Amino acid sequence: MTTRVVVVGGGFAGVACANRLAGEPLVRTTLLDRNGYHQFQPLLYQVATAELAAEDVKFDLAKMFHRHDSVRTRTADVVSVDPEAPSVTLADGTTVDGDVLVLAGGAQPNFFHTSGAARYALPLYSVDDAERVRARVLELLRAAAAKPELAEDGALTFVVVGAGPTGVETAGALAELVRDVMEHVRAKVMLVDLGHIVLPAFSEKAHEYAVTQLKRRGVELRLGTAVSEVAADHIALADGTTIRTHLVVWGGGEMAAPLAARSGLPQGAGGRIDVRPDLTVTGHPAVYAVGDVANIPYGDEPALPQLGSVAAQAGDWAARNIIADLEGDGRESFHYRDKGIMAMIGRKAAVAEVGEHRHEMRGRFAFAAWLGVHASLLANAGAEMKAFTTWAEEFYLRPHHRSAELLDPTNDQVPPVGLATTRDG
Numbered sequence: 001m002t003t004r005v006v007v008v009g010g011g012f013a014g015v016a017c018a019n020r021l022a023g024e025p026l027v028r029t030t031l032l033d034r035n036g037y038h039q040f041q042p043l044l045y046q047v048a049t050a051e052l053a054a055e056d057v058k059f060d061l062a063k064m065f066h067r068h069d070s071v072r073t074r075t076a077d078v079v080s081v082d083p084e085a086p087s088v089t090l091a092d093g094t095t096v097d098g099d100v101l102v103l104a105g106g107a108q109p110n111f112f113h114t115s116g117a118a119r120y121a122l123p124l125y126s127v128d129d130a131e132r133v134r135a136r137v138l139e140l141l142r143a144a145a146a147k148p149e150l151a152e153d154g155a156l157t158f159v160v161v162g163a164g165p166t167g168v169e170t171a172g173a174l175a176e177l178v179r180d181v182m183e184h185v186r187a188k189v190m191l192v193d194l195g196h197i198v199l200p201a202f203s204e205k206a207h208e209y210a211v212t213q214l215k216r217r218g219v220e221l222r223l224g225t226a227v228s229e230v231a232a233d234h235i236a237l238a239d240g241t242t243i244r245t246h247l248v249v250w251g252g253g254e255m256a257a258p259l260a261a262r263s264g265l266p267q268g269a270g271g272r273i274d275v276r277p278d279l280t281v282t283g284h285p286a287v288y289a290v291g292d293v294a295n296i297p298y299g300d301e302p303a304l305p306q307l308g309s310v311a312a313q314a315g316d317w318a319a320r321n322i323i324a325d326l327e328g329d330g331r332e333s334f335h336y337r338d339k340g341i342m343a344m345i346g347r348k349a350a351v352a353e354v355g356e357h358r359h360e361m362r363g364r365f366a367f368a369a370w371l372g373v374h375a376s377l378l379a380n381a382g383a384e385m386k387a388f389t390t391w392a393e394e395f396y397l398r399p400h401h402r403s404a405e406l407l408d409p410t411n412d413q414v415p416p417v418g419l420a421t422t423r424d425g
C-alpha cells in the first residue's frame with residue numbers, strides 16, 4: 001500500500017523533504033507551492049540591488065522533480081489545513097487528501113504594527129519583493145541622475161530597517177551600488193535598528209567588523225532607535241527625527257507564514273507551529289511542520305533559528321521519519337548539524353562563525369565558508385555550481401563592477417548569469 005504525503009511549500013524544507021521521499025517506492029508525494037517555483041532567499045538582496053536577475057534565484061519545481069514519477073508538483077495556494085483528516089484545501093476549493101502532511105510554508109515579514117510599514121515599506125522575502133525593491137531603486141537613481149535636485153526631496157536617501165543579516169547585506173549592497181553608478185551625486189544609505197548592535201547573533205568582534213565595513217561604504221547607522229512611522233515620502237523615528245525617503249526596505253523581523261494560523265495548530269513564538277523533537281505536532285502524529293513555519297526545540301534551546309540549513313535538514317529529517325514509520329522503525333528526534341552563521345557585508349567583506357563551536361572568520365576565509373554553505377543549499381535546488389562559484393568569486397573579488405549604464409531607462413534587465421540549470425529543462 002502506498003502512503004500519500006502532502007508537502008505544503010517548495011522552499012528549502014519542502015524541497016529537501018520531497019527529494020528524500022522521491023526515492024521511496026511506496027510513497028506518493030504531492031508538493032504544493034503557490035508560486036510553482038523555489039526561491040533562493042539568501043540571494044534576494046542581490047536581485048534587489050541589480051546584481052542578479054530574478055531568474056537566477058528562481059527554480060521551477062516541476063522541472064526540479066520531472067525525473068521523479070512519485071513526486072507530483074502543483075502550483076496552488078493552500079487556504080486551509082485540516083490536521084485531523086489530514087488534508088488541505090486549495091484556493092480553487094479543491095481538497096487534497098494525504099496520509100501524512102508536511103507543513104513547510106516559511107515566513108512572512110513582521111512589521112510589529114509599525115504605522116504605515118505594511119503599506120509603504122518594502123520587505124525582502126520573495127522574488128517579487130526583490131524585484132519591487134530593484135525597480136524602485138533604479139527608478140529613483142535614474143530620476144535623480146536626470147534631475148539632481150530631487151536628492152533634496154529624499155530621492156537618494158535609502159533606509160534599511162533591521163541590523164540583522166538581511167538588513168546588513170542589503171545596506172552594504174545598496175551602498176556599493178550607489179557608489180558604483182552615482183559617482184558625482186551624493187546618495188545616502190541608512191541602517192536603522194531598535195537595538196544597539198549590528199549583527200546581534202554574531203560575536204562582539206563581528207559586530208565591530210560589520211560596523212567598520214558598513215561605515216567604510218558610507219552607510220549611516222541609526223541604532224537604538226525604533227521606527228515609529230513609514231510613509232510614502234518619509235520615515236519617522238522614535239527619537240523625533242523625520243527622514244525624507246522614497247525607499248524603506250524592511251528587514252526588521254519575520255513571523256510564520258499565514259499557513260500556521262490557518263492550520264489551527266498550536267502556535268508559539270513568532271506565530272510558528274510548535275513541534276516535538278521528531279518534528280510532528282503534539283497530538284497529530286501524521287502532521288509535520290518544518291523550516292521557518294515551525295518552532296523546532298533543540299537541546300536547551302526553545303527553538304532553532306530561521307536558517308536555510310535548519311530548514312533543509314529538518315525537511316529531510318521529516319522525510320526520514322515518514323520512511324521510518326513505513327518500515328516499522330522508530331522515529332528519531334531531529335539532529336541538527338550546525339553549519340554556523342554568516343553574512344556578506346559587501347565585496348571583500350564577509351563574516352562567518354562556522355560550525356557549532358562558532359569558529360570566527362572574517363574576509364576571504366569567511367567568504368569561502370559562505371560559498372560552501374550556499375553552494376550546498378543551491379545544489380539541492382539543482383543549480384549549476386560552476387556558474388554560481390564563478391559569479392560569487394567575481395562578485396566578491398571585483399572592486400568595482402557596475403557601470404552607469406544601469407541608469408539608462410531602456411536597460412531594465414540585469415543579464416542572468418545562469419545559476420539555474422532548471423531554467424532550460
Ligand SMILES: Cc1cc2nc3c(=O)[nH]c(=O)nc-3n(C[C@H](O)[C@H](O)[C@H](O)COP(=O)(O)OP(=O)(O)OC[C@H]3O[C@@H](n4cnc5c(N)ncnc54)[C@H](O)[C@@H]3O)c2cc1C
Pocket residue numbers: 008009010011012013014032033034035037038039040041042043044045076077078079104105106107124125165166257259290291292293306307308309310311312342
Ligand atoms: C532576505 C533573506 C536572506 C536570507 N539569507 C540566508 C542565508 O544567507 N543563509 C541562511 O541559511 N538562511 C538565510 N535566510 C533564511 C532562509 O532563507 C530561510 O530560513 C529558509 O528559506 C526557510 O525555508 P522554508 O522552506 O522553511 O521556507 P521558504 O524558503 O520561505 O519556503 C516556503 C514556501 O512555501 C510557499 N507557501 C507559503 N504559504 C503557502 C500556501 N499557503 N500555499 C502554497 N504555498 C505556500 C512559498 O511560496 C514558499 O515557496 C534568509 C532569509 C531571507 C528572507
